[in-house]
Amino acid sequence: MDENGVIVIIIGESYSGGYKSVITRYEMMLLESGVEIIGKSPWIKSNSTPVILKDFFRPVDETILVCKMKGAKVNFNPKMKKTKEGKKMVKKSHKAKDGTNRFFVQAEETVVSNVIITPVVNDSEYKKYDPDFTHDAPAPMDVYQQFVESYTLPGMTCIDIFCGAGQGLEVFARNGCNAIGVDIDPVSVEFCNKRMNMVLGERTESELQQALIIESEDRLTAAA
Numbered sequence: 001m002d003e004n005g006v007i008v009i010i011i012g013e014s015y016s017g018g019y020k021s022v023i024t025r026y027e028m029m030l031l032e033s034g035v036e037i038i039g040k041s042p043w044i045k046s047n048s049t050p051v052i053l054k055d056f057f058r059p060v061d062e063t064i065l066v067c068k069m070k071g072a073k074v075n076f077n078p079k080m081k082k083t084k085e086g087k088k089m090v091k092k093s094h095k096a097k098d099g100t101n102r103f104f105v106q107a108e109e110t111v112v113s114n115v116i117i118t119p120v121v122n123d124s125e126y127k128k129y130d131p132d133f134t135h136d137a138p139a140p141m142d143v144y145q146q147f148v149e150s151y152t153l154p155g156m157t158c159i160d161i162f163c164g165a166g167q168g169l170e171v172f173a174r175n176g177c178n179a180i181g182v183d184i185d186p187v188s189v190e191f192c193n194k195r196m197n198m199v200l201g202e203r204t205e206s207e208l209q210q211a212l213i214i215e216s217e218d219r220l221t222a223a224a
């Protein structure tokens with residue numbers, strides 16, 4: 001791993017036979033092994049089916065931990081979103097004690113928050129590459145997008161060590177990154193290969209130009 005890279009971990013709590021504090025214990029394990037946790041995002045699945053556990057509500061969230069090695073200098077360009085009106089506007093803020101109105105200039109864009117709210121994955125995100133392939137726990141591409149957009153630059157290499165349906169791999173490639181996927185399930189690996197060949201085959205001219213630049217830079221590095 002690049003010493004200045006980040007590690008993004010998506011982890012769900014376990015309530016099997018009672019609350020297991022899996023996330024808390026995992027965080028402690030990371031800290032004890034010298035990994036620094038930069039931040040934590042709750043991922044709320046907005047359309048999860050409400051089913052009641054034995055004596056608790058059905059959890060509809062997972063936790064995303066963003067980590068780095070101690071001392072690493074992380075490249076962070078936070079994902080932005082358009083403000084409601086999508087343009088710079090003077091807006092009324094509040095009334096001051098002296099009765100005068102206070103105003104502020106609202107920017108065109110604002111940084112996204114750490115809370116991610118998405119529907120559970122839409123199967124069509126991966127089924128369009130092979131309608132017969134199924135995966136029981138793919139993550140929505142939007143979840144990957146927030147972190148890839150904020151922590152990578154084109155030409156960087158991203159690895160998904162539990163790549164499953166290849167949701168992350170496609171996002172890496174579409175953001176101009178080199179993508180490496182690992183999965184214990186050979187069917188998923190075969191599917192990811194097929195998906196990536198199709199994704200790379202449909203890349204736009206500017207993305208391909210980027211790929212060519214990366215390739216020639218690699219050759220220069222190798223030759224140096």
Ligand SMILES: C[S@@+](CC[C@H](N)C(=O)[O-])C[C@H]1O[C@@H](n2cnc3c(N)ncnc32)[C@H](O)[C@@H]1O
Binds near residue numbers: 139165183188
């Ligand atoms: C929750 S899914 C991840 C899905 C993926 N994030 C996506 O969006 O498609 C977990 C994946 O990890 C894989 N897996 C489980 N144990 C593994 C191991 N020891 N090494 C590599 N992959 C493993 C499973 O086959 C499964 O595809």
